[in-house]
Amino acid sequence: GAVVSQHPSWVICKSGTSVKIECRSLDFQATTMFWYRQFPKQSLMLMATSNEGSKATYEQGVEKDKFLINHASLTLSTLTVTSAHPEDSSFYICSASIAGGSYNEQFFGPGTRLTVL
Amino acid sequence: SQQGEEDPQALSIQEGENATMNCSYKTSINNLQWYRQNSGRGLVHLILIRSNEREKHSGRLRVTLDTSKKSSSLLITASRAADTASYFCAPQGGKLIFGQGTELSVKP
Secondary structure, rough: OEEEEEEEOOEEEEOOOOOOEEEEEEEOEEEEEEEEEOOOOOOOEOOOOOOOOOOEOOOOOOOOOOEEEEEEOEEEEEEOOOOOOHHHHHEEEEEEOOOOOOOEEEEEEOOEEEEOO | OOEHHHHHEEEEEEOOOOOEEEEOOOOOOOOEEEEEOOOOOOEEEEEEEEEOOEEEOOOOOOEEEEOOOEEEOOOOOOOHHOOOEEEEEEEEOOOOOOOOOOOEEEEO
């Protein structure tokens, strides 16, 4: 149980295009989903916290107009990287907390590797 | 929120040996979690230890927590090549903030 999926697992796009990444909780409802970014050999950096039905809360330094987050249902959150540039190339990982739970345990997706040419 | 700092940054051992990784943090926590990440993959939750617990076991994993020293350790006993991965601690007093991790290499 508590499986989180991400789609796609990897994507290559041209500079200036937008890319959408999906995060789904497969067997549970997640009121809160989190988006992380990880550069090579570095740790995961929290980008934003997404609550179902409300606007996402972005961490300092993360451009909300560039990284659009939508959490329209209890099982799906999407991250859209708009006008992607090579410096946006990274590993994007989402996680989800079970509805009614807290930050106590997050279930992580397998990640999406984005390469911007 | 706060960040955990893992030590050492890298650890290389032979199969069968034990591996110990340490984590330090700065402020009060509700619990502390350890995660594993294989290269290019997502995180796998290993174990959660609450602030009122001192030690916890799960299979070959043993985690200790010393809130007075604001530190935790993860011990992997009888390591296997498949344990090769990066290990992160995430002390939690709110949001999960990850440190740089310990890169463990277990040689067969």
